[in-house]
Amino acid sequence: MATNSPVTRSPAAVVLAVGGLYVAQSVIGGITWAGLPAVMRDRGMALDEVGLLSLIALPWALKFLWAPMVERFRLPPAGRNRSAVIVAIGGGISVLGLGVVGLIGPGLLGPVLACLTIIALAAATVDIACDGYAVEALPRKQHGWANAAQVGGAYLGSAIGGGLFLIIVAAYGWSVSVWSMAALLVLLGVPFLLRSRAYAAAETRTHVPSLASALRRPEIRRGLLAAALYVIAQKTAMIMIGPFLIDAGLDLAAMGLINGAGSMFVGLAAALVGGALVRVLGARAVLVIALVLQAGALLFFAASGLFPDIPNWALATVAVASSSGIMALGFVALYAQFMHWSDPRQGGVDFTLFQSMDALVSMGGGVGAGYVAQHLGYGIFFAGAGVIALATIPAIAVVAGRSVARETGRIETTRPAALAQIGENP
Structure with missing residues (x-):
């Protein structure tokens, strides 16, 4: 890539700008x-209907199909990059979509699903541009700061969308809560639009990203298999934890506090611990540890049906540990592997493939989770999910190799995908 007019960028300003987008996503x-499943169950909707929310992950599952086109538009053969254009269009669609969702209300499942799917399509496209911009705008030695923004942004955004959102719903109603989130998206996107537009330089570029070159590499195929196995074991049961706690007697305000505190504090701390453990033990060992812990949490939920005297605070504590702590611990290790498997020349395309596999498996698993929990009950559902987590351990141990540190001598963390959806450029 040749730069015709060099532009000096402040790493701190770039991190702040992209961090706002990661929070918004x-x-x-x-x-x-997290928020909508709890609201739906609180209003008496069936679990298999709640499970349909997983279909909203379809754009995240399929975005690898248009990732090369987005990158080619964003980085034309000659001229300024168009990151701000993509973010402005995608962000505008997301804000408008949330405005419509606020008008519809959660009772009309079909229209809400349609609007949220369009929002997910816009957010997934913005994610491609944001990831590429972060890698392009920051020197390699500063990429760790971008990853810190990704981790912090993911957990802060999840705390707002899964926690504060429910608190506002409980206090002021559905429409006010959704429109408040839409206004917040506008505020979070402004720093990026101002920064990227002002500092876009005219450049000439020779490399053309493509899916074909990615899929020819054995490392990518290995990573896709690892992603599928791990997501089945770790994430399939997550969408049912909110409805499970609602049925156990917790109200929406309590769920908001649980989701918010878990995402903001437990998840972020676990991500940092996971990064340290990967350095010491290697990614494969941390993946196995996370699966064992997750299996224990799921089997605890299954056993709660046999022991009805278990207090709600204990259920909530394990739920926070499972959905925030254990998830973050494991996915930090998984994406350390993805960093190693990705080609630096087209890291955005490679990581989008891994993201898409994650989202596709999450979507199918969520729909199946709702069906099983509705017709067989929470006990059998969580017991089966725990057994799957244990059974996946040998396969993950074989597929996942040793983690490889970067040239800087450390593994850097990236934001985890439960909350939206996951996977970043190396």
Whole structure:
């Protein structure tokens, strides 16, 4: 890549700008996969209907199909990059979509699903541009700061979308809560639009990203298999934890506090611990540890049906540990592997493939989770999910190799996908 007019960028300003977008994307994910399931169950909707929310992950599952086109538009053969254009269009669609969702209300499932799917399509496209911009705008030695923004942004956004959103719903109603989130998206996107537009330089570029070159590499195929196995084991049961706690007697305000505190504090702390453990033990060992812990949490939920005297605070504590702590611990290790498997020349395309596999498996697993929990009960559902987590351990141990540190001598963390949806450029 040749630069015709060099532009000096402040790393701190770039991190702040992209961090706002990562928070915004995770606000949308928090509403969709944590806030809305609790609201729907609180209003008496069936679990198999709640499970249909997983279909909203379809754009995240399929975005690898248009990732090369987005990158080619964003980085034309000659001229300024168009990151701000993509973010402005995608952000505008997301804000408008949330405005419509606020008018519809959660009772009309079909229209709400349609609007949220369009929002997810816009957010997934913005994610491609944001990831590419972060890698392009920051020197390699500063990429760790971008990853810190991704981790912090994911958990802060999830705390807002899955926590604060429910608190506002409980206090002021559905429409006010959704429109408040839409206004927040506008505020979060402004720093990026101002920064990227002002500092876009005219450049000439020679490399053309493509899916074909990615899929020819054995490392990518290995990573896709690892992603599918791990997501089945770790994430399939997550969408049912909110409805499970609602049925156990917790109200929406309590769920908001649980989701908010878990995402903001437990998840972020676990991500940092996971990064340290990857350095010491290697990614494969941390993946196995996370699966064992997750299996224990799921089997605890299954056993709660046999022991009805278990207090709600104990259920809530394990739920926070499972959905925030253990998830973050494991996915930090998984994406350390993805960093190693990705080609630096087209990291955005490679990571989009991994993201899409994650989202596709999450979507199918969520729909199946709702069906099983509705017709067989929570006990059998969580017991089966725990057994799957244990059974996946040998396969993950074989597929996942040793983690490889970067040239800087450390593994850097990236934001985890529960909350929205996951996977970043190396």
